[in-house]
Amino acid sequence: MGDVSRRRFLQYSGASALAAMTTNLTMQDVARAASASPLPLGTPILVVVTLYGGNDGLNTVVPYADPIYSSSRPGISLSDAQVIPLARGLALNSSMTGFKSLWDQNRLAIVLGASYPQPNHSHFTSMAIWQTASPNKQISSGWIGRWLDGQPRDPMRAIGMGSVLTPLLAGEHRVASMLPLGGLVVPTGTLATQTQQLAMVSPTDSVLAADASASIGDFYQVAATVQPVLKSQAPNAPNALAQQLDVVANLIAANVPTRVWSVTLGGFDTHADELRAQSQLVGSVSDAVTNFLTKMDATARARDVVVLVYSEFGRRVQANASLGTDHGTSGPVFIAGHRVAGGFYGEQPSLSQLVSGDLAVTSDFRDVYASMLQDVLGTDATQIMPGWTTKLNLITP
Amino acid sequence: MRAVHDRLVISRLVHRFSFGPKPGQYEYLVREGVTTARNRLLRTPAHDAGLASVVDPGLVDLGPFPPSKSTARAIFQQALSQQFSAMTLWWLDRMVLADYPLIERMTWFWHGHWATSISKVVYPLPMKVQNETMRLYGLGSFAGLARAMVVDGALIYWLDGQLNVAQAPNENLGREFMELFTLGVGNYSEDDVKAVAAAFTGYRVTTSNGLVTFQPSVHDYSPLAILGATAPFVAPSLSDYVVSLDANAAFVAQRLWFRFVSTTTSVPTTLVKGFANRDVRSLVEAIARHPAMKDPRHAQAKSPVEWFVSACRALQITPSNLPSTVTVANYLSLMGQVPFAPPSVGGWPYDEAWLTAASFQYRLAFATYLVKNGDLSPVVNASNDVNRSLANWLGVAKWSPRTTQAFSEAQGDPARLALLALCAPEYVVNA
Numbered sequence: 001m002g003d004v005s006r007r008r009f010l011q012y013s014g015a016s017a018l019a020a021m022t023t024n025l026t027m028q029d030v031a032r033a034a035s036a037s038p039l040p041l042g043t044p045i046l047v048v049v050t051l052y053g054g055n056d057g058l059n060t061v062v063p064y065a066d067p068i069y070s071s072s073r074p075g076i077s078l079s080d081a082q083v084i085p086l087a088r089g090l091a092l093n094s095s096m097t098g099f100k101s102l103w104d105q106n107r108l109a110i111v112l113g114a115s116y117p118q119p120n121h122s123h124f125t126s127m128a129i130w131q132t133a134s135p136n137k138q139i140s141s142g143w144i145g146r147w148l149d150g151q152p153r154d155p156m157r158a159i160g161m162g163s164v165l166t167p168l169l170a171g172e173h174r175v176a177s178m179l180p181l182g183g184l185v186v187p188t189g190t191l192a193t194q195t196q197q198l199a200m201v202s203p204t205d206s207v208l209a210a211d212a213s214a215s216i217g218d219f220y221q222v223a224a225t226v227q228p229v230l231k232s233q234a235p236n237a238p239n240a241l242a243q244q245l246d247v248v249a250n251l252i253a254a255n256v257p258t259r260v261w262s263v264t265l266g267g268f269d270t271h272a273d274e275l276r277a278q279s280q281l282v283g284s285v286s287d288a289v290t291n292f293l294t295k296m297d298a299t300a301r302a303r304d305v306v307v308l309v310y311s312e313f314g315r316r317v318q319a320n321a322s323l324g325t326d327h328g329t330s331g332p333v334f335i336a337g338h339r340v341a342g343g344f345y346g347e348q349p350s351l352s353q354l355v356s357g358d359l360a361v362t363s364d365f366r367d368v369y370a371s372m373l374q375d376v377l378g379t380d381a382t383q384i385m386p387g388w389t390t391k392l393n394l395i396t397p
Numbered sequence: 398m399r400a401v402h403d404r405l406v407i408s409r410l411v412h413r414f415s416f417g418p419k420p421g422q423y424e425y426l427v428r429e430g431v432t433t434a435r436n437r438l439l440r441t442p443a444h445d446a447g448l449a450s451v452v453d454p455g456l457v458d459l460g461p462f463p464p465s466k467s468t469a470r471a472i473f474q475q476a477l478s479q480q481f482s483a484m485t486l487w488w489l490d491r492m493v494l495a496d497y498p499l500i501e502r503m504t505w506f507w508h509g510h511w512a513t514s515i516s517k518v519v520y521p522l523p524m525k526v527q528n529e530t531m532r533l534y535g536l537g538s539f540a541g542l543a544r545a546m547v548v549d550g551a552l553i554y555w556l557d558g559q560l561n562v563a564q565a566p567n568e569n570l571g572r573e574f575m576e577l578f579t580l581g582v583g584n585y586s587e588d589d590v591k592a593v594a595a596a597f598t599g600y601r602v603t604t605s606n607g608l609v610t611f612q613p614s615v616h617d618y619s620p621l622a623i624l625g626a627t628a629p630f631v632a633p634s635l636s637d638y639v640v641s642l643d644a645n646a647a648f649v650a651q652r653l654w655f656r657f658v659s660t661t662t663s664v665p666t667t668l669v670k671g672f673a674n675r676d677v678r679s680l681v682e683a684i685a686r687h688p689a690m691k692d693p694r695h696a697q698a699k700s701p702v703e704w705f706v707s708a709c710r711a712l713q714i715t716p717s718n719l720p721s722t723v724t725v726a727n728y729l730s731l732m733g734q735v736p737f738a739p740p741s742v743g744g745w746p747y748d749e750a751w752l753t754a755a756s757f758q759y760r761l762a763f764a765t766y767l768v769k770n771g772d773l774s775p776v777v778n779a780s781n782d783v784n785r786s787l788a789n790w791l792g793v794a795k796w797s798p799r800t801t802q803a804f805s806e807a808q809g810d811p812a813r814l815a816l817l818a819l820c821a822p823e824y825v826v827n828a
Contacts, residue, residue, distance in 0.1 A: 122582055124577075195817070216822075322567050356587060
């Protein structure tokens, strides 16, 4: 069903159909009812995991074999017993057993030393650069948002978990929908028809008033699609990221027509007492992503899903006096999934040849994005990142 | 035509320099005209009966954490969360009840500017001390505010300043001081960050009350080269110096412009020039008088707290008197904005970020709760021109035909009309 016919479907079915969908459905019914236009099997899906605060790459993918690593970080370097060796003198933080299993299955790619030329040490500037994919010019649209701009208008096309819009998901003309984590409460009866009236376009609207109005329409459209799925499964996961990925897994399994999902986790700004906190955080990322992919394995979507994990920067090589690290530059990016060609990409930045005390940049994150756009979303990456013509080949056809 | 412009300008003044009208206020201000309305809204008289009615939560210093797993610890945790709830409701009550809310509006602005979160500070008392500092200096000299903030216990602790010692500096506070609080990105180098971190060494915080002490033995007394000056600096002298730079006037003026007028345009240079003396009140008044206030392009979305407070003012609700204050905290949290808990030192998001499908769901549910507990007499007693009555009640310049159509479907149902009006795009977004 195309975009226009779906809108008609909503228009004619109205609130009573919303209510009807919530009763006694099997998973198969849900899959059918969940979407007026289910995503065809075999359509690639991208799940973007944003880690806020600047994850310490050196305590995530650890250059444990280099003596400079432990000598630079008294009190916060991981011992040989606290790492899981991979190859090339690099190891994972021992909390990341899930990622190790993905690595062993050749389903985890690690892009080393990823950032952009002249990395910025500000959380906000650097995160804006990663989310807009624009290091040289300050722009307001996110890279997924610009991809959305080239897609037919459909509030299901890209979805972020939470209530506040992530800049990544805002395009020039389109924005992704945000999905509340606590489940959906959908109005019925006259309240439904009257609030849907508020979603009608008005020529007198400012850009923002039109956005406010559109968000109401998006809510009803998204609700019609996802409510049965969310209702049928209560969230049962150990942490914020796992909860978000749980909902995503259920919705993907129900064939909702969503190509890009965005989930987030904060708390990585470890200026003080970082050793235990950071290990726990990367451990929870590893667990959540691995469990998510394991869930996908039980569906027909296993080969469709690719997960991308990044943070706005790594941290300084040298520890500070507070058993933490200050803002740094490059760090590892993870890409996981069945179609991912596992292994290292790029070079681990040297610990002896630092650039003003920071790691050199050995990979450009835009090469990763180009691969996601081209090989997962099937879009010409130069349309989204003008002038960027290179990419990594880390997705197998 | 003047009347149409007046409605727009006064709607902006009353929603951006105040927290929305109390019942009858907008109609009255429109009748008086823009100049009188502006003068009224910019006043901050020493005595404000609304503010005077809000009782200070009287937070006491809870002292150090008792040992974990002890009964004392459990009681202590309870006291912490009671204090947090009392402090949050105290501030929300102030915003709602103020007769002259500009000073609360400024405190709210500065809270987003020097964004500090209870999530790390943990103790409410230092957050309250910081809040009072921002209120005290909120319309005064920015130099005075900055000088007070660099020795503010909550801010220092939030940005690891208490760990920042000459022997091994922690850059967190120094970097954010220049990037987010005084100069903006691009107006300093990485070397400046290191030098400012050195100037900020030696300040220690008592976490339970925010008391800051200076410890000379861990302060870096060496001459520091910072943005063109070389001298030994301590935090207040460093702050004075940085604030004296031209880039500071442009940066702070832009931040105010961003939150009061437009997130998409630059502050006019005349306003920056006028801010040479760093007097915040004159700058705020100049912004309120600026012709841009009637430029139709400058719509702004209300943040969740701004929306909630303005709804309470319209519905004559005192937040702390609501039957379930936990419900208030939950909805604000779901909508993504809890006072004293900004998501990061960068402060709150703006505009489109608040206008998502998810936020509509929570806004509608929250509005339903507020309407149930509010005074609907302005809607019950609406004139025959219901659209006009609702617009005047909420300080909306004009409803769109889409929204008046929704109102007509809810005719004769005051609660429903109020609910639709509070969730209408023209109310959620200040035109």
